[in-house]
Amino acid sequence: MAAGFKTVEPLEYYRKFLKESCRPDGRELTQFRTTTINIGSITTADGSALAKLGNCTVICGIKAEFAAPLADTPSKGYIVPNVELTPLCSSRFRPGPPGEEAQMASQFIADVIDNSQMILKEDLCISSGKLVWVLYCDFICLDYDGNLLDTCVCALVAALRNVRLPAVKINEDTGLAEVNLKTTSPLKILKHPIATSFAVFDDTFLLVDPTGEEESLATGLLTIVMDEDERLCSIRKPGGSALSPEKLQECISRAITRHKEVQSLVNEVLESVKSEK
């Protein structure tokens, strides 16, 4: 009976739950789904992480390669994110070149990396003007169930902390690079941005961490990215219901608490990986 009502009138079905300040899956309005992070599972990548927010699963693999720097920035490396949304994760995506949502997500991740200054591109320089590191961060969504951006940012932070770059020396005589795979060093990560997404329902209710269904019924979406100094690295609110500055402040406070939760989770996972080795 409830399932029939849900199919015919999904919005009314949700409204009944929102009146009681809860959601159909039993969560509170400000509660996140279970977050799981798995680090270092892909050995062919230089750094990898799998992040799962409820059912939404994203795997991030980072490959480090050599490249020549641009002429006007001779001592800056590159960080190139790429989000792939294929028919594997959801039937709404078509095979072929990246669609709108994938392009938006890739641009968002690139902006988060730039805005938060989590890695200085100067740190990726091996030899100024000749050789720099380029970090290709590939995100593949395995299961799409809403809140893609939060999961991607989680996976990014965890994967970057897992990256180990081999020591590189430029041979003075030949000018070629000499790579020593045995001595590896981690990346210098200055900030850890974490994203928190909200869905606005009927211009009044604010739901944290929307599922795929909630996203399709929402009247507006909001994503806030914060770092550990309580600075906002990025806010993305593409249209949708208008929000008053007070509501925005509430969202920011929730984003601050979320940052602490995820940061401690990532630290815990990294500790356990280290102790296993």
Add this chain to the structure above:
Amino acid sequence: MAPDSRRVRGPEESQSPLLYVPCSEAVAEVPRAVFARAGLLSQASGSAYLEMGGTKVLCAVWGPRGAPGRCRLQCELRWAPFSRRGPRSSPRQAGLLLQESLEAAVRLERYPRAELAVWALVLEERGCGLPLAVSAASLALADAGIEMYDLAVGGGLSRGPGGQLQPDPLDTEEESGATVYLSLLPALNQVSGLVCSGEWEGDSAVEAIKLCMEGCQRLYPVLQQSLVKATKRKIPEPQSG
């Protein structure tokens, strides 16, 4: 490579650091353990994840969906950009090979005017990516409840430099010698797909195929068990009394 306007711009060219490292010899391992799990993705009709040694494959099945004409099995097999050692590769595709192996196993005539879409992704390639993908795809099809004659189980084998036949080879062994990939329907004992590469003299190919078939028969019960476990998870235990 021309800059793709739909992706974030990176450098024009890049090289992998492994090009500057002397090659290291790979260690031959004993037949690698397999981990199989079905029914792990929430959105797809059916899904499966298989792991053998380092090779990891995930497969999702969508369907049956309405489509005009006879039932088509649309397969897509991709390697993730970070799946291979060495340079970051543009995603390779091998959907046709997968389709040939699976078509013999699926009862397509039971789904007129429908389409089945199979998407397989190799997350990490440490040898035998294609045969593992075949096994994962048939497991995912079974998990989706598609009617099949049998599970198509994949197995691989390579001939090393000394002439010895190595089942479940590593990626380094595959590159150096000749390889055979086979997909078998174990209960019917029929081969549904075969890819041979490299030089095989006379009866050595037949011997290699027989060894592969034995390997597939050994893998079969593992896949069956994972399907039973997945079904038990989906359907709750009946209440007694």
Add this chain to the structure above:
Amino acid sequence: MLPQKQTCCWAGCIWWLQPTLRGIGATPPLLHYVFLLACHRPRCLLLINSFLTGDTSVLAGVYGPAEIKVSKELHDKATIEVILRPKVGLPAIQEKSQELLIRETCESAIMGALHPRSSITIVLQIVSDAGSLLACCLNAACTALMDAGLPLRYLFCGVTCVLDTDGHLTLDPSSKQQKESRAVLILAIESVENKVLTVASRGAYSATELQQSIAAAQVAAQKIFKFYRDSARRRYSKS
């Protein structure tokens, strides 16, 4: 049977020159407004203002409600499409991201439910860029929609705020100020309740700085809405 107005792809073009809003609470600025009307009738009205160079200008055209391909149509509301063409070069991933932002903003403002199974296309051509580009595009889109006579829930306007390293807030920056700033915030404010419709940002800033920017943008938005009203009044009093 669609009414005559809709089948002939009624179009309104607006050439928006970004009004200067330097400093919070600036006196009513010098505004330059060029209006081009191209419609299905052969004659067209053309006004050119010679004071164009050096300022940010965006040309906006709205087409619709018009017919749409069956594969793209939505049964309960209009399909809104935004095309943003840069001044030079082909549109890349950044333009796509901006198009999405503008599209979502317009979608929330347009009462799409009144025109189901039709398409509304907004084309934006960047003519010159001297800073505050995205806000200029938003303003151009809104005035074009208003001029095309499409039913809107509210008007919206874009305001750009920059924060420099000392924490000073400046509205409507030039390209130089934008490049040298620590953070750039682009806010779209709606006209009915003065709430925040769209936020896009670059750089890092604190929550208090965000609140300050929103307050400043709300004040500036009132001026922009007054400008909309004045120019619409001027346009309709002439013809």
